[in-house]
Amino acid sequence: MAGPSLQHPSSTPPNPTEVAQLEEPLTPLHQPLLHESGLKHTSGEARYVDDLPSPPGMALCLVLTSPHAHARITRRDAAKARAVPGVHAILFAEDVPGLNDVGPVIHDEPLFAVNEVQFMGQSVGVVVAESYDACRAAAKLVEVDYEPLPAITTIDQAIAQGSWLSDPHVMKRGDVDAELWKSEVKLSGEVRTGGQEHFYLETQSTLALPEEDGSVRLLCSTQHPSEVQAIVAHVLHVGRHLITVEVPRMGGGFGGKETQAAPFAAMAALAALKLKRPVKIWLNRDQDMAQTGKRHPFMTRYEAGFARSGELKALKLELFSDGGFSTDLSRAILDRAMFHSDNAYYVPALMFTGRVCKTHLPSNTAFRGFGGPQGMAVIEAIMSRAAEVLGLDPAELRAKNFYDDAPRNVTPYFMEVKHDRMPRLWKELLASSDYLARKSAIESFNASHPHARRGLAITPVKFGISFTTSFLNQAGALVVMYADGTVQLNHGGTEMGQGLHTKMMAICAHELGIPPASVRAMTTATDKVPNTSATAASSGSDLNGAAVKVACETLRARLQPVAARLLGVPSESAGDILFAGGKVFLRTRPELALPFGKVTQEAYLSQVPMSATGFYKTPDISYDKSTGRGKPFHYFAYGAAVSEVELSGLTGEHRVRRVDILHDVGASLVPTIDRGQVEGGFIQGVGWLTCEEVLFDAKGYLLTHSPDTYKIPAFGDAPLDFRVQLLEDAAQPDVIHGSKAVGEPPLMLALSVVAALRHAVTAFGRPGAHVDLKMPCTPEALLNAIEAVRSV
């Protein structure tokens, strides 16, 4: 382990699992790079918002929150609290100069509640003081009187009372009722999936610095700096040009900092402007969990018609999501759940209806997969059930229903499935995982063991890539070159650990033919790249990467004539000048190469502009919600997983024994980073589906508000035998350097664990026994399912 190779990701090793040493390749692209901040993470030098040195006079915040899920506010009095030593201000709705709202799409989310509170933990005001002790002392003295109102705390109550946050969204094809009636086998039931806490290790935090001209600079842990800027501007009633938002880096996001960083940033900005002093807001873990939204729980009613052969004939779905008290992104999340209710399967006749429920709970929000996992969980439960009922091998039944040649290549929203990688991927994974032999080994284990059973399952993932709100599919970059040949890279994406900066640096270095060490990825900031979309929807590298490429192409085109002059090449051949390995040379005369820095120095002396912007928008996508038709996605990402589990019939505890994943990331931009996304996404999905249980009591109090009671997977929960492969020879046309998005799709591969657990549960009972396995598959849920199949 020689030192220098670790200093920057340029000297990069070949084996994705272990980064050994290699000769420096000409381009960092498609190479197994280290994470650009990896060493800084390990040394503690990597700074997050709460680690920044406190500026002089900085004040701290404590959010005043509602103790009721639903109540009328009858009185507020902070006079005593304001008198506490060290208190600078206590702010309420009347202190907001602009719009008292932080709703990202619909204005139904007050920054501070005015007359009514709608969930336990909703912000009523904020205490700003010189210390947290002073904040807490003051908060105890703030008097708010409430008149409790009836609260809706479950999807079922919301449906019963007609409490909605959206109109129904409908997708329809053929005469589903007639096809259901004609089907040889009809299944019906309901599938529920639970919420999921993001549990980013770094909680919500913003440091607001008041500057000249009534402007505010915010250092904010957010996936969506432009939206924070927009919301803060309208809260403060100023133009966006007075608000700058910077994102140093995030300690995890997972969707939880897409919209939900904004309210806290707005409170800090408001206080900073009022008090003319720096103000930091930081939530501790319990506050963060109680005050912010989570993955949407869903309840879906289904009716499915199958042929005895296992072919799906018709599918009718009614999806209900728990949006919480405000709209947030719930409609788009419901849409994506519906877009993924087919997963990888062709559904000839269908009707999908979806609606967002309004409850008196925190407003549920984006979470890796953005509804996709909730949609897929339903169709996968139906496929498992059909295989159980029909006595077919679930792998065969699933494969039988895959998209195929026309006419079986059209999605429920009438988009044509192109570049379908599933059949190839499925076949390769069945072989490499030794599925058939292992399945028979498991059958003999199950026949002989007194109280344990094993299960094995393979499930597919087809995930649509693009924001389904089509105009969001745009990105910008600003690349700044200095005369010495070093480069500052600005792009609209934010780094939350997913390795976006590593990929963007690789693209930039590749395009300019320089080592990644010459490129510095800058803090994401709204004053560098304006009007950006959230780093979300797995789109970060696709959109920003393409924008970076465009900016670099502009710079290259400006440098070519300069290099031509230096090389003595006729100007009409300037276009044949290449940039690679830190050198600039004519394609046909590589031996006469100039150092990149020499060309940039000459460019400066020749008065050539040294910075360029790049812009990219995804071509040809649109969707008409009123007709349920369109092409909402640029392409689909594919993957499949085989999971093997062992389940105790005494306690319902299980262990994932082995996982094999084959995932399609196109021509991977940085395979080490992509592998990390696949592994991490999978385990996060396993958490959602097995040990993570968000529980509210009947009054709307969050029982699981810290890691004491909310359990994400721990070190020993990861399978020891975890085999991840990226699909080879899979370059995707019309995407940056043939790559594909990777952030979200692998999460849904975890549905293979649920399917495997179902298989293990069935082994406790007679063949064909109905498996009623609730998600998350906690030991209790599993033991209940086991007892149920045993008793028939």
Added chain:
Amino acid sequence: METARSNPKVNRLRFTLNGRQVEEARLSPTTTLLRYLRDKLQLTGTKEGCAEGDCGACTVAIAESGPDGRPQWRAVNACLILLPMVQGKTVVTVEALRGEDGAYHPAQEAMARALGSQCGYCTPGIVMSLFEATYREDLKDRPWKLDDQLCGNLCRCTGYRPIREAADRVAGSCPADRFAQGLAQAAPQSMELRLEAEGQKFFTPVRIGALWDVLDFVPEARFVVGGTDLSLEVTKKFARPPVLVSLEGIAELRELKETEGAFRIGATVTISELEAWAESRLPSLARMVRYFGARQIKHRGTVGGNLCNASPIGDLAPALMSLGATAVLVSRAGERKVPLDAFFVGYRKTALQPKEILAAIEVPRPGPEARAVCYKVSKRRELDISTVSAGFLVEVGADELVIRAQLAFGGMAATPKRALKTEAALLGQKWAAATVEAAALKLAEDFTPLSDHRGSAAYRARVAANLLRGFFEETRVHAQPTLTSRHTGTVQTYEL
């Protein structure tokens, strides 16, 4: 008290941090090490992820000597350590790991090379757990011990596979570097302390006689050792306990002794010390201790703390009750012994009198034929609180008849409790499946469990009975089976 007053060194906090001597006299004694590092020293590499010892982002290392006197690096949660608890000790944070030449510690290099960090927020804590692992000789070829070493460090990004790769590389490598040398030089200094600041008092006597003096002076004091429970009042409820007395500095409370017939476990023996010691002596207890908590918690939590807390879901109580343990209680007046069953007198209440402490636990040595196993069922295998826990000991005499049955449960009642009716149904009966089935029915007479977010009453009742069935199954193979590396449930499955 006079000696303490006349010695100014015991009136202030003194410890070694990253190679430098630190002294503080004016800080609240309930300032946590984490807040001190971040707020006062701007050492922000150590992160707050939960402030309750459940995530490990705040992990730092402390040089400590175990009962055998050998100093070792111990990963601990800085969020739960009150500054007086590091009095006289040596603390290392992530900032000190890089050498002056800029070279990274092997744990740092291994993590970066394996891409063991994504967002990086948990990473300094993981590096510090790997730092301990680097110097642990017993970690070679013991994969489950790696699970134990790292289960206290949550990572939300990576899925852990690359972290295991880094751990495999450095665990047990024991380089002879400056930290190994520093350990040799970190001779333990006295923890003695008598601190009054910010309206709070904290005493750490170092002799039992001095303890009684302190208690006469501040009879309202609360006892603390590792602080893994008490500190939560500070970090979660923002309480400022006015008077704390730490028992951590009294050497005789931390002894592990054995005689021919019994073991004696000092009350301030840490769970990690107990674990290493019990492995060969009390396999059933060792089995419970394995999933007691994270390594960081095991390093600070103590036998006495877990018992005196008297929680219905404390893991040691059912284990020790099944082994027939006795609590040794000591006051200035002398010593008295109480069977552990009688030590728990109500929900979070013990038989301790004012100015009396739990000094030790005595455990009779189980006979070689005794069947003894402990079980723990929780939502997550590692670092979770029990839904149901159990300790079982059964001895079978001539004609396969049960001559001793000690069955204790946690999570089934307001206190850890013996299942006396179930035991009665076993005694004198043939040790056979039918007897176990008949006895399992009696559990419903012994317990009326509650429903909560950890599990429903029905689940608890069903699992309690199934654990007894599993105990019968499992002890048909071995009388006191130890846990295999990657077992599925708390009741092990054996490859057939």
